[in-house]
Amino acid sequence: MERWIDFSRDRRMLCGACGHQWRSDLDWIDRWEQGGEKCPGCGLTCEHEDAPRVTVDPDEPALDDDWVVTVSWYHTSTQPDWPRRDFDPAAVLTAETRMRMGGDERVAAWAARQRAKALHIGTYEAAVHNMLRRIRDQADRGSQFYLFRVHLRPSVVVREGWLVDPSDFVGDVVLDEVCPPGVGVARYLDYHEDPGGLSLALGREAIAGVQQVPVPLPDAWDADWVREAALALEAASDAPVPAAGKPARFVRPASPRVVLGRELAAALAGRLPVNLRDQFTSTAAFAEGDGPVRWARRTSALLDLIGNPTGVLSALGKAEQRQV
Missing domain, CATH: 3.30.40 (Herpes Virus-1)
Structure with a gap:
């Protein structure tokens, strides 16, 4: 649903x-x-x-426990196999990193703390907010993201009521602190992504399966806008133009192409709700070395995630459900 x-x-x-x-x-x-x-x-x-x-709006449908387990929830991640049931955060650590962390015993304790963290899912809007925030704030600009539609187990127990956002300063929640024994899902008021909406903190065992698509969708762009933007960018010089006056140290002057690309992104952002404009502008900012056509397609497809969610939902509906 x-x-x-x-x-x-x-x-x-x-x-x-x-x-x-x-x-x-x-x-x-x-x-x-x-x-x-x-x-x-x-x-x-x-x-x-x-x-x-x-x-939380008193008319929020997610206040109904039965509704929580029947509606679709969403998440964005750079992990194509999220959520991993056999998640081992220490698997990617090198021998040198393990030594710096204090040896195998300290690494094992750290890995246990990582596995004890709750997963987060929320509305479609929250999932898109999350992706834009990560691209802007966590150096994920070049990463491939995936949108997951999450289906909960019908038998999962939902914690009564809702919590004020329990995340710490890096967004982590310890699962046992919000889901006592016998409880699989806790609702919380999200302040950061889709503010005012209810998101869920939960364990992997609460998830029955997921469907996923890469985002932005590879062919979901406005062909006319892409053609016009790419032509304008290709016609603009990519040679840096020194700023007037005393140049700032270690700052490479921007080229007319970069300046134009940023103006195009800002113009698209102006079509969005005010709380998404800064994130979108930063996420879609043109950078030195970007290919005009590739940039224009990606930027237009990012806008489509927000302006045309039915297209994304249609693609998800065709995706195979993976059991978790």
């Missing part, structure tokens, strides 16, 4: 100071984050510790 996908939907807000709740569109939230709006109840601005934040 699929839920309605809407990157632009309104969010439910809750003020920690006065308890006032209301619905806001993303533009209001963006202005509020810039200090341009106040809580309608008490006038608190975003600088305060108890300032308003997104919260």
Whole structure:
């Protein structure tokens, strides 16, 4: 079962100071984050510790335990075989790295901690947010990503209620801390990806199977935009142009081609909801050495992930389900 996908939907807000709740569109939230709006109840601005934040909508269907295990959930990863049942985080460590970590006993303890971490799945929107964030913040720009549609086991036990995002500063959650014995799935309010939505922390045993497609889809681009963008980029010089005045040390001047590519990406980002624009612009930024056609196709296909989710869902529907 699929839920309605809407990157632009309104969010439910809750003020920690006065308890006032209301619905806001993303533009209001963006202005509020810039200090341009106040809580309608008490006038608190975003600088305060108890300032308003997104919260779970009382009409959120994922509050229904039965619905949680029947609806499709999503995840993006650079691992084509996610989630690995025989996951061994120490398998890729070299002998030198093992020695630096303190030897086999320390490595074994570290690997056990890695395996104890919960997996994360969420809405389609959260999965796309996650991919854009990783490309921008975690040097994954050149990595191949995969979108997974996750099917839960019908018998899995869902923890009662929901938690405020339990992730630590690097996004990790210890499974035993959120899923006590007998519980396989915990709902939590996601602050970072698809803010205001409910995501799930769970163990591998809660997953029945997954379907996957590479993203962006290899042929999901706007042919007219790609042709025009590629022609414009090929006509622009790729020779760096020194900036006027005293040049910054260690900064290579940008070429007209790079500048144009970044302008094209920013123009596409302007079509998106305000909370995705910065991420998309950074993710799609043209870099020295990028091929104009390849860049234009990838950038247009990235936009299609957000603007045309039905195409992605159709591709997922044709993908074989892999048992976990």
